[in-house]
Amino acid sequence: MTDPVLELLRSRPDLAEIAAFPFDFDVERTRHVEEVSLASGAALEPIAGDDSGGTYFLCGGTSVLYASSEGDAVLIADSVSEALEMLVRLPGWCEGLTAGLDEEGLRAAVAAGDAAAREEFAPELDAQRAALLAGLGLPERPLTELFALSESAARRTEPDHLLLNAAELCAYRLDEAYRMCLRDVVLGPGRAALVRLRRGEAGAREEAEADPVLRAGVLRAAWEDRDEGDLPLLRALLAREDAARGARHEERLVAAALVAAYGRDEDVPLLRSATSGRVTDAGSAVEWARGREEHGPDAFTWVELARRQGLVGHARVELIRLLDDTGPDAERLRALSRALEGIGEYAQAARAQVNLLSLQDTAHGRAVEAYALARVERLRGELGFAAGALERARQAVGPAGGEGAGRGRGGPDESVAQWHRRGLGRHLAEQHLELVLAAVESGEAELARTTMRHAEAVLERIAAKGAGTLAPLSSRARWAVAGLRGA
Template sequence: MTDRVLELLRSRPELAELAAFPFDFDVERAYHVEAVHLASGAELEPIAGDATGGTYFLCGGTAVLYASSEGDAVLIADSVTEALEMLVRLPGWCEGLSAGLDEEGLRAAVRAGDAEAREEFAPELDAQRAALIEGLGLPERPLTELFARSESAAQRTEPDHLLLNSAELCAYRLSEEYRVCLRDVVLGPGRAALGRLRSGDVGAREETDADPVLRAGVLRAAWEDRRDDDLPLLRRLLEREDAERGESYEERLVAAALVAAHGRDEDVALLRAATSGRVTDAVSAVEWAREREAKGPDAFTWVELARRQGRSAHARVELIRILDDTGPQADRLRALSRALERLGEHAQAARAQFNLLSLQDTSRDRAVEAYVLARVERARGDLVAAGRALERARAAVGIGGGDGGGRGRGRGVPDDTVAQWHRRGLGRHITEQHLELVLAAAESGDAALARATMEHARALLDRIGKESAKALTPLSGRAAWAVAAHNV
């Protein structure tokens, strides 16, 4: 359903002209300087532009996002009506608008800004404002309410309204004051549960016993807020983690470190079991706890907890922001690629993986990261890119053309790190990715890619070890039948 105010601006030229000047909301300039999309995949429609090259977008048919031509983006309103109210009553030429001002303070700032605007470019400002307000039927609200709505919208930009450059997949910037702190988001439930546990709430105890994800949050909250009298409940949490040995062993180590830091002899047996023998007495318990504390949680800690909590949108924002700020750091790129892949963000994972592949110096590392890139590209649906990645994997082990995508000495010439690639897991993994691509290409109807990839797969099956080839028999059979069934 079209927004009422937007419909009026599109159907009544005199109102559109007033919105465009002096309030700089021009529906005739409804385009952006580059292709963009929302990371969430939600609908995004450019509805107006301003004189600086910035664009107003309608998100999901309701909220309004403003993106500058310089790479900044922020949610400004929950509707076009609100956006016009703010632009008309709290125009951008008014300086000094801040949350600390009361109604009279905001009015004084607007009066001062308006006085300059009348002198410099809009002598008929008052009449223009009144005509636009009446024509659009904008409601009367206190300026403090309008300003508060604007601030509230900006603080809700993340995670659902993160804007990406469609070509490079980099995120538009957002002022730090409006950025979401993932650590605080994911620690919220744990902090609340920890408070209840400290008060002796039986229900909280049963809840954390039954919920490993909540328990992880409680442990992280206890790590952030240490208290001496927490030891009994920490022991219980450690016993629970040690007994379950569930999805994440990391929480068991966190619980062990929290208990070990107290250095009690009576905890040594429990700690020895939880740390696989690293702790043997109270002294070694304290030393081990200090080692763990020195490592501490990092950004990926909060991302993983967000994923486990079902906060995929928050995790996505954090990982994309980290990726945008990551240079040629192989370990960081690898961690980002794997984390994004686990989250199902295959396009961003491919971006990280492509950069990671360019940093590899040995043939084995190039082959490994190339077949991983192929896997990710296939998952994102870019089968041609997956085929190119597999070509690089083959080149890295000395099959076919290409330079293997490496850099530095020996580029394009396989070294001794892949001397026995076909007898190791590397050969099986590369072959497996070829067969998976055959299936995907056949399903999509890409005859040429399916045939070519199957030829490479057959050659690889002839070269890899017998056990590896045997393990891939079901997959290779399906691939062969897929090619035949699709007449490709």
């Protein structure tokens, strides 16, 4: 449904003319300087522009985002009418509009800006403002309320309104004052639960012990905010983590470090179990805890906790901004690629993976990162790019894994001499077979057939054990291609 105020502007040239000048909201300027999209995937419609090349976008049919021509973007309002009211009553030519001002202060700042505007470019400003407010049916609420709405919108830019350059997938900048702090976001539930636990509120202990995600948050909150009286609670949480012994172990080590730091003899048996024997007495407990202190939480800690809490949008923003700020750092790029893939951000994972692949200086490294690139390209539906990545992997290990192995960039090396006898061969074959199935499903018959030929060549070379583990997948791929031949 079209916003009624936007529809009115589009149908009333007289009002649209005033909105465009002097208030710089021109509904005839709807072409941004570059193609953009929202990281969340929500609908994005350019609805107006200003004389600096910036663009106003309608997000999801309601909220208004402003993007400058210089790569900045911020949510300014929850509706077009609210955005117009802000632009008309708190215009950009008014300097000194800050959150510390009361109603009288804001009015004084606007009056001063208006006086300069009348003298320099808008002598009919008062009449134009009145006509636009009346014509659009906009309210005249207190300026403090309007300013607060603007500030609130800006702080809600992330995570749902992060704007990306569509070509390079880099994020538009947002003033640090409005950026979310992922650490604070994900620690919120844990901090609240920790307060209840410290107060001894009924059911708080049972709730934390029963919920592994909340328990993780509590432990991280306790790590950030130490309290001497937490030891009994920490012992209970450590015992619960030690008993769980699931796939995750990081929280168990966090809990162990918190308890070990007290250096109590009575905790040694539990600590010995939780640390797999690394703690053997009270002295070694304290020493081990100090070692853990040197490896505290990093950005990926908060990303993973956000993912576990279901805050995928928050994790997405953090990872994209981290990727934008990452240079030629292979370890960081690999971590970002895997984390982005883990939350389903395959296009961003591919961006990280392309950069990571470019840094590889051994044939083995090129093969490994190329098949990983093929995986994420396939998962995002770019099957042609996936095929190209697999070709690079094959080139790294040699034609069908035969003569010339490792003769890609950097010349021959021994890093892939036994590629077919290692896990590399199995992974390479697996990605070929997965691409075959994806190509068949998407109707790309020639790609499916070509990739199947490459897959069979790789399967012929790899170790029997590796080929055996892929037998079900290989059979599915062969039957799928056979069905194409019969079609």
